[in-house]
Structure formats: structure tokens, C-alpha cells
Amino acid sequence: MIFSKKFLGQCSFEIIFSFVVCVCNFVQVIGQNFKCPLKNGFYPDLIQCDLYYRCYNGQAEERLCADGLVFDDSNPNHERCDIPVNVDCLERKELQKPKPSKGCPRANGIYRHWDTQICDKFVNCVEGKANELPCPPGLIYDDSKSNCAWPTDSLRKDCTNTRREILEDGFSCPIEEIIGPNGRVLPHPTFPHQEDCQKFYICRNGVTPQYGSCSPGSVYNDVTFQCDEPENVPGCENWYGDDKKEETKKP
Known part of the structure; x- marks a missing residue:
């Protein structure tokens, strides 16, 4: 189970964020109220986006993605958690309680820099450790897309006076x-x-x-x-x- 390697569409370069999706927190609880659509597979919770179930022989076992990641339900044969921008949670709006640390709103994920005056850098959080990374020259971090973009193409409007x-x-x-x-x-x-x-x-x-x-x-x-x-x-x-x-x- 490997984190999908997606990137910043407007740029002519590639950055690979390496999350290993065994960073899921396995909750060994039988899903009493969840009914498996099929005997085997991995299926999302109906309310919480980072909660899902492993069905085996018709029995549901509750599992939880690592804090900051959500369950990718695009293929029931694969168990995968990803950053929220890569997953359409639809009506599954609820999430587990965050586990913040210095520089990281949640334990895992891609976030804007903790210094609000710095727009050309971002933070890659892995298991609560903040890794500071730069955008390519001329680009700013757009947290609506979790990538770097040209200021004119970004939805972020607080960087017009970037240093x-x-x-x-x-x-x-x-x-x-x-x-x-x-x-x-x-x-x-x-x-x-x-x-x-x-x-x-x-x-x-x-x-x-x-x-x-x-x-x-x-x-x-x-x-x-x-x-x-x-x-x-x-x-x-x-x-x-x-x-x-x-x-x-x-x-």
C-alpha cells in the first residue's frame, strides 16, 4: 500500500511525497453497524472520511487512516489512505480528532508554512514531523490544491505582497x-x-x-x-x- 505520487500540475518539475500507507491506524473492532456490500474488500464509512472497513467473509473490521489522511474508496480491492486533496469524500465530512505538533495541524499531510509571511514554502508532515520544502522560483504554495502554483493561478490571496x-x-x-x-x-x-x-x-x-x-x-x-x-x-x-x-x- 503506497501513497499515490501526484503533483503540481502547472510546474515543469516533479516533487514526490512519500507517505507509506501502512501509516493507517488499525482498530481491531468489529463494525457492528456496518454491513459489507460484498464478502471481501475495503469500504468507506458513510459519515467519517478517514474511517473504513475491511470485509472478510462478510465480517466487517473497523480501521482508521493515520491522522491527516483519508480513505481512498476508488477501488475496494485496495487499502489506501491519501491526502484529502486527492480523495473526494462527498458527504463523508467527519474526521478523527487531530493530533497537531509543531508546524503540523495534523500528524500527516501537506500544509502551508507556519510563518504566514512565507508563501513560497510549504510543510510536508509525516507522523508529526514537519519537513519544510520550497516551491520552485516564482511559485507560491496553494493549500486549496496542496501544490505550488503561479500567483495568478492560485486561489490564495494573502500572498500578493510576498517578500x-x-x-x-x-x-x-x-x-x-x-x-x-x-x-x-x-x-x-x-x-x-x-x-x-x-x-x-x-x-x-x-x-x-x-x-x-x-x-x-x-x-x-x-x-x-x-x-x-x-x-x-x-x-x-x-x-x-x-x-x-x-x-x-x-x-
Whole structure:
């Protein structure tokens, strides 16, 4: 019985959460009021989503998923508990009493980070131990789907002011999307340096700033978002001075 390996649909990467579903708590009690649909199999309780029954020769034995997991009733031949986002509990709304610990609302599951100011990390709780994990650059944790998503695609609205990395000279990537010359959003937009025409900034995935530099003799053009000849960039025409002029005279 292995935890299903599902992930974050919008991303180009994969994270595997390894829950072993023998983390079910076996309750050796005969289900007195539960009637087995068939002689053998695993069947959900009608009210509680993390409670289920093992039927053997028509006799029901009550079993309980580990705290934070719920019973996956998609196949009566398999005994499997999973995180709630992967299981449709329908009318089975009740759950066992939670067993919280530091960083974990329940003993098992995927949850938002305990620091409400941190949106680009989440917590994978296994048997009460909180494991802090990062989202890929530019993504935030969306607890409605238990995965990482682009802020514009997320239902989480408390991360619009997520703390952003700041370079030594004070530059940080803007929150708004940057549209390129072709009318499309730039995935890694660039910005001019405030003091150096040859240098510029790159925002990886729109959020992670780093320094960039044009090759010697060229300068950054903030209209085309590319390196260009100095004479094509107002204010940077004489950036290289006589050195540039001498270079153009060479055969």
C-alpha cells in the first residue's frame, strides 16, 4: 500500500511525497453497524472520511487512516489512505480528532508554512514531523490544491505582497508582469541598471533578481530588452567614449 505520487500540475518539475500507507491506524473492532456490500474488500464509512472497513467473509473490521489522511474508496480491492486533496469524500465530512505538533495541524499531510509571511514554502508532515520544502522560483504554495502554483493561478490571496529578494544595490523584481515587444508576458524580464549602461538586471521566473552584463562595446536597450549599439540608446551614446570610436575605425 503506497501513497499515490501526484503533483503540481502547472510546474515543469516533479516533487514526490512519500507517505507509506501502512501509516493507517488499525482498530481491531468489529463494525457492528456496518454491513459489507460484498464478502471481501475495503469500504468507506458513510459519515467519517478517514474511517473504513475491511470485509472478510462478510465480517466487517473497523480501521482508521493515520491522522491527516483519508480513505481512498476508488477501488475496494485496495487499502489506501491519501491526502484529502486527492480523495473526494462527498458527504463523508467527519474526521478523527487531530493530533497537531509543531508546524503540523495534523500528524500527516501537506500544509502551508507556519510563518504566514512565507508563501513560497510549504510543510510536508509525516507522523508529526514537519519537513519544510520550497516551491520552485516564482511559485507560491496553494493549500486549496496542496501544490505550488503561479500567483495568478492560485486561489490564495494573502500572498500578493510576498517578500521578494533584494540585491545589494537595492533592486528587486517588480510584482506586475512585464509585456515584451511582441505583446506577450516575458518569463524572465530584464531591466536597465540605474548607473551603468553596460549592465542590466534579470528577473528569473519574474521574481528572482540577478545581475547581467552586455558584451564590451554594447549597452542595454530597455525598449527592445536586448543589448544594442550605444548610438541606439538615448543617454548611453557616449558610454564608451573614444574607446568605442577607435574600435569602429579598425579594419
